[in-house]
Amino acid sequence: MHIRLDGKTALVTASTGGIGLAIAKGLAATGAQVVINGRSEASVAKAKAELLAAAPSASVVAVVADLSNAEGVQQLIDSLPHIDILVNNAGIYGVRDFFETDDACWDEYWQTNVMSGVRLSRALAPAMQARGWGRVVFIASESARNIPADMVHYGVSKTAQLALSRGLAKRLAGSGVTVNSVLPGPTLSDGLAQMLEEERVRTGKDIEALAADFVMAHRPTSLIQRAATVDEVANMVVYICSTLASATSGAALRVDGGVVDDIL
Template identity: 75%
Template sequence: MQIDLSDKTALVTASTAGIGLAIAQGLAASGAAVVLNGRSEASIARAREQLLAAVPGATLYGVAADLGDAAGAERLLASLPAIDILVNNAGIYGPQDFFDTDDATWERYWQTNVMSGVRLARALLPGLVERGWGRVLFISSESARNIPADMVHYGVTKTAQLALARGLAKRVAGSGVTVNSVLPGPTLSDGFAAMMQDEIARTGKSLEELGREFVLANRPSSVIRRAATVEEVANLVVYVCSTQASATSGAALRVDGGVVDDIL
């Protein structure tokens, strides 16, 4: 299969590191022009340098905007070229007991994880429908279906993304625009590496070894028995963004290593 996105422009939110950066690289390697988004010009500059080293000659734009509120979304939208592909990757996570999670925390997670995608889809979907082609993706999580007891607030926002994507797919049915969700499981992202930094120094183990131990201890239902790489997540996203994926819409597609223990 030859995926060619050379006539497409993609926006990947929160794309200066981790899964978002890997997605941006995969799309750029397939020929798409990519709009990088991060909270600072410095983070965008670093990501641009990395991507140009990996994909020489890539067409890259950059917009610094924090999507945790409406003003940040407006700032991003005001600076965009015409977009064919929207990957809603912006999100925050962190463990906290339900009984200690106050309204302000719930609101912060809701605004960043859900409303950022709502705002961008509301603004960009009409143009995609008018042109008769487009791809919208929400990067959710296996936690959307396997709600973590120590991150109920996070899991709820990830489940909401599935509902949002399914509803939008139905809203634009027959238009040539697809809307889907991708659900990563434990992944060797920059965030995971930062979380494991002290453990790497203490034990001398590699990030991959610690990722495997984390999965076996915390996600024992995993079929692959290890954490995924960011590239493995990005590979699925790039396919779903392609012209070849035109019959896939309204789907919640797992790249969780089989953590969610069902056959659907």
């Protein structure tokens, strides 16, 4: 299977590290021009340098913008070239008891995890529709279907992304623009590695083994019995953004290692 996206331009939001940066690298490797995004000049510059080190011939545009509010999203939109592929990766997460989660926290998660994708899709998808080709992808989570008791606010925001993705796919039916969600499960991203660093120092075990222990303790239904890598998640995203995935739209595609215990 040979994936090429030469001549296409892809925006990957929140792409200065973790899954987002892995997706940006994967798309750059296919020949796409890639727009990376983060909230600070330093993080964006570092990510751009890392991406170019991995793909020296890549065409990379870097835009600093905070997508947690409408003004930041508009700042990003105003800085963009035409976009063929939109990967809505921006999101936040954190453990908080439901009864201690106030309105401000709910609104923060809604604005970042849901409304950033709403605003960008609303602004960018019509031009894709007019050109007869485009890809919109929402990076959701297995928590959209397997709501964590200690992160109800996060799970709800991710479930909303699935509804948004399916509804937008229907709105763009027959246009040549596909809309899908990708649902990672436990993934050995920068955040998980940082969380496990103290344990690594204390025990001398490698990060991959500690991540596998974490998965089996907190997601024991995992079928791969380990954390996914960011590249494994990115591989699914790159495929669904490609011309090869032209018959897939309105789907929720799991890269969760089998954590969600059903056959659909």
